[in-house]
Amino acid sequence: MRGRIQPLMSADASESAWYVLCRWRQYVAEQRVNVLRICTIALFYLVHLLRYQAGAGTSWLGFLQEGGAGGISFQRHLAITVVVAGWVLWSLTVHVLLLDRVFPQRLPLVSICLDCAFLTAVLVCSSGAASPLVCGYFLIVMMAGLRLNLAWVRAAAGCSLAGYLILLGCSRWPMGMLLADPLPVIPRYHQIVVGLAIVFSGVIVGQIVRHVRQMAESLMMGSLRERQS
Numbered sequence: 001m002r003g004r005i006q007p008l009m010s011a012d013a014s015e016s017a018w019y020v021l022c023r024w025r026q027y028v029a030e031q032r033v034n035v036l037r038i039c040t041i042a043l044f045y046l047v048h049l050l051r052y053q054a055g056a057g058t059s060w061l062g063f064l065q066e067g068g069a070g071g072i073s074f075q076r077h078l079a080i081t082v083v084v085a086g087w088v089l090w091s092l093t094v095h096v097l098l099l100d101r102v103f104p105q106r107l108p109l110v111s112i113c114l115d116c117a118f119l120t121a122v123l124v125c126s127s128g129a130a131s132p133l134v135c136g137y138f139l140i141v142m143m144a145g146l147r148l149n150l151a152w153v154r155a156a157a158g159c160s161l162a163g164y165l166i167l168l169g170c171s172r173w174p175m176g177m178l179l180a181d182p183l184p185v186i187p188r189y190h191q192i193v194v195g196l197a198i199v200f201s202g203v204i205v206g207q208i209v210r211h212v213r214q215m216a217e218s219l220m221m222g223s224l225r226e227r228q229s
Helices: 013-055 059-065 074-101 105-127 132-145 149-174 190-228
Strands: none
Touching: 013 105, 013 132, 059 105, 074 132, 105 132, 105 149, 132 149, 132 190, 149 190
């Protein structure tokens, strides 16, 4: 289905029913993913604002500076704000499309790629691979599992790993504005562990999607046998 969600008729009733079922579930899943995306961006940006205010000297937020956490410059804060604004604008665009029941087949893949790109941009403007926001890559992989499409889970894991490698490259070979304020370099074992964790998160979520699909196919085949008997 290439545009709006529409009923589909086919000579093969079972294949047609499975296709329509998958498209509708993916459509509903994309709505939920988009809502989760907006909520996640809002909450993480709120934490960023609190950290920025703590670095600016707000006394009651001093606990955010415990453990050696440094402040963040106005330039980095402004850059993160611009990236987050673009991310939210894309999410609202997806929301409008889905409300109008416009669901192109490539929309989830584009969303996955843009999520990884926006997250990587935020991390480059923050602390790079040393930032705890690296966990966002795992959230992208998990949200891809809600779409119940193995190819999209693989795409999410691949894009997340690519984004993480870009962060490592920016830390090791800074360019442009990073020359004045380079990103911290994390230990090599830390890089390997996080990279492997991203890969295996894709494998695990993919296995869950595969298991759910096999279970749905078994239920559908059992229902068809009952009708024929």
